[in-house]
Amino acid sequence: MSVVIVGAGALGMLYGGLLAAAGVQVVFWTRTSGQAELLRKQGLMIESADGGAATTISPDKFAARSLEERGMTLGGDPEWVFLTVKQRHIDDKLLDAVRNLMGTETKIVAFQNGVGHIDKLRQVFPGLRVYAAITTEGAKRTSPRTVVRAGLGETKIGIPKGPAMHEADHSDVELDSEAEKSGESLIMLLAKAGFPAFLSNDIDKDIYRKLLINAVINPLTALLRIPNGELLAAKQREELMLMLCREGELVYRTYGIPYDPDMFEVIASVCRSTSGNLSSMLKDVLEGAPTEIDYINGRLVEMARAANVQIPVHETVWRLVRALPLSGDIKL
Ligand SMILES: NC(=O)C1=CN([C@@H]2O[C@H](COP(=O)(O)OP(=O)(O)OC[C@H]3O[C@@H](n4cnc5c(N)ncnc54)[C@H](OP(=O)(O)O)[C@@H]3O)[C@@H](O)[C@H]2O)C=CC1
């Protein structure tokens, strides 16, 4: 079994590193030749947030190439391509490069938060099975060859339905037997590498559940510059969370997208279980990097507008996060 990791960032190094350590044939595909070279020379390291022993993966356990070295052959016909770049990185150039990697039996697994990417991948690769992975792993890249794993999360894998997920029928649909067989082999592979992983028959529900969790926690933590747990530490913050949650539920009801009856409690419990974490959006803001707001709150706003539904709090946080200065932009 071979796995190509497109994007050796936090998630890419975590999954690729532990798969390689478990003996799976892994090829990392980085953006820059500098990172690929560093990985080839020094290997990579996965540290644990609680100070436990780090896992070192030596360079003989994997291969690393870069987009800049596009001419180089990666060899073979990979069984899986894990797409672990951010949503905004999925552009025509990247998709062209991914196309060159695909063999006849290759399947893609997309790990992005938010929505939009699956439809894009389906348009570019018609007829190809695109799996979505929804994970509660928390990974942070601390150097081009080091990643910190916040704790053991769950990874759910499934094939989203319909070309546009929010227009899809959300009744339970069984995966066809071939897709199920492939999905199960991937789950076993991930389990071998130490990831608690499950096959989902309704990954759309998981995608939209995560979307609402992110659409409440991420913009508020990014705007208020606080760790996730601090959202519950003041009534005013909880009120904002509740408004975002209720507006999101309104959109979901409008489109017939199922959500947990106690969605607010689900979100609050994520704040508690990740209380010390900085959300990915806050990390992006602190690093001066573009955020994934367009693919999270932006998508909800788009859906609401298309259905003539008002979600003013999402609209406001979406605009505010988009308007945040990139670090260093403003000197006071
Ligand atoms: N980190 C986490 O814990 C979780 C992340 N996710 C989702 O997973 C996705 C990835 O997140 P994360 O790993 O944190 O992000 P990172 O920013 O750490 O990693 C993204 C990686 O993609 C690389 N990249 C960008 N463009 C290209 C390209 N053209 N070719 C090859 N590689 C490229 C970047 O390279 P470079 O740095 O050189 O630009 C970087 O290494 C996001 O959508 C996020 O929402 C979901 C759940 C948890």
Ligand SMILES: CC(C)(CO)C(=O)C(=O)O
């Ligand atoms: C669940 C949460 C909010 C954890 O930090 C997350 O997925 C993120 O930060 O993007």
